[in-house]
Amino acid sequence: MEKKISISQIKEVAQQAYNEVKGHTGGKNADYIPYLANIDSHLFGLSICLMDGQTINIGDTDYHFGIESVSKVHTAILILRQYGAQKVLDMIGADATGLPFNSIIAILLENDHPSTPLVNAGAISACSMVQPVGNSDKKWAAIVQNITELCGSAPQLIDELYKSETATNFNNRSIAWLLKNYNRIYDDPDMALDLYTRQCSLGITARQLAIAAGTVANNGVNPVTKQTVFEAGLAPKITSMISTVGFYEHSGDWMYTAGIPAKSGVGGGVMAVLPGVMGVSAFAPPLDTAGNSVKSQLAIKFIMNKLGLGVFNGDNVTITE
Ligand SMILES: NC(=O)CC[C@H](N)C(=O)O
Numbered sequence: 001m002e003k004k005i006s007i008s009q010i011k012e013v014a015q016q017a018y019n020e021v022k023g024h025t026g027g028k029n030a031d032y033i034p035y036l037a038n039i040d041s042h043l044f045g046l047s048i049c050l051m052d053g054q055t056i057n058i059g060d061t062d063y064h065f066g067i068e069s070v071s072k073v074h075t076a077i078l079i080l081r082q083y084g085a086q087k088v089l090d091m092i093g094a095d096a097t098g099l100p101f102n103s104i105i106a107i108l109l110e111n112d113h114p115s116t117p118l119v120n121a122g123a124i125s126a127c128s129m130v131q132p133v134g135n136s137d138k139k140w141a142a143i144v145q146n147i148t149e150l151c152g153s154a155p156q157l158i159d160e161l162y163k164s165e166t167a168t169n170f171n172n173r174s175i176a177w178l179l180k181n182y183n184r185i186y187d188d189p190d191m192a193l194d195l196y197t198r199q200c201s202l203g204i205t206a207r208q209l210a211i212a213a214g215t216v217a218n219n220g221v222n223p224v225t226k227q228t229v230f231e232a233g234l235a236p237k238i239t240s241m242i243s244t245v246g247f248y249e250h251s252g253d254w255m256y257t258a259g260i261p262a263k264s265g266v267g268g269g270v271m272a273v274l275p276g277v278m279g280v281s282a283f284a285p286p287l288d289t290a291g292n293s294v295k296s297q298l299a300i301k302f303i304m305n306k307l308g309l310g311v312f313n314g315d316n317v318t319i320t321e
Pocket of ligand 1: 067068069070101102120165172197200264265266267291
């Protein structure tokens with residue numbers, strides 16, 4: 001069906017979502033990474049990027065928070081760009097685990113592949129794949145350049161967060177070496193782990209993540225800079241991965257209730273992609289038990305339901321002035 005929504009309607013609903021959710025007190029900051037436990041839990045920002053490059057920003061949308069697992073989407077895009085869709089499927093996979101993001105059991109159950117670049121195991125594998133293999137500095141430069149192109153501006157490493165994660169990432173160290181045991185690490189395991197830890201420690205804003213989500217929604221063309229970041233055929237591949245596992249063991253409930261593929265990070269950020277229509281990002285530190293920001297989920301769900309939008313609705317959506 002044809003569906004028309006005006007920009008002023010989107011702005012109004014986004015403001016309502018923000019007002020409605022702002023005072024919500026549910027959830028708790030991630031505490032297994034000491035830096036994240038100390039972030040002000042009242043911070044809350046909401047950003048939308050439309051396909052013509054217009055952005056709507058409400059609240060703390062310029063605050064640099066730890067990108068954490070949202071970076072998995074960015075680096076998955078980078079290896080899709082470098083290797084193509086089939087090789088990523090062969091070398092990592094695109095399956096949901098149905099288990100927590102840092103699950104070791106998931107690797108043991110599926111020892112023939114890490115399952116998806118959007119959980120820790122597959123993300124560490126993805127970092128090992130980033131070209132040029134064997135050169136940590138150049139791999140890091142490629143990761144940062146790719147995020148910069150997706151967001152239209154550069155992320156900034158939060159050094160204190162990087163140190164905090166490096167000092168406490170024992171579970172991820174086990175994952176890296178277990179993957180090595182299954183021949184699913186394609187470079188030095190410690191280097192892959194370090195790149196993964198560093199990319200998780202990048203500071204990013206909700207404004208930047210909405211533009212990155214908008215770039216995916218716009219089939220690889222950044223709506224703000226107009227740069228073609230990746231080829232259009234890769235957009236449905238990354239969006240399918242996000243919808244399958246973006247909220248880990250809560251991904252099914254999320255898709256059922258909100259209808260928009262979205263990826264979370266334990267820093268409190270979420271990036272959500274409605275293909276052809278918009279990119280949405282929200283940021284608020286307190287998390288649910290699966291590690292997904294409580295307020296970000298409520299706000300994005302509010303917008304989707306109020307505007308009657310959803311990836312499964314089959315509507316041809318036009319945004320009017
Ligand atoms: N879900 C997340 O955001 C987890 C990212 C975090 N750096 C970790 O590996 O544990």
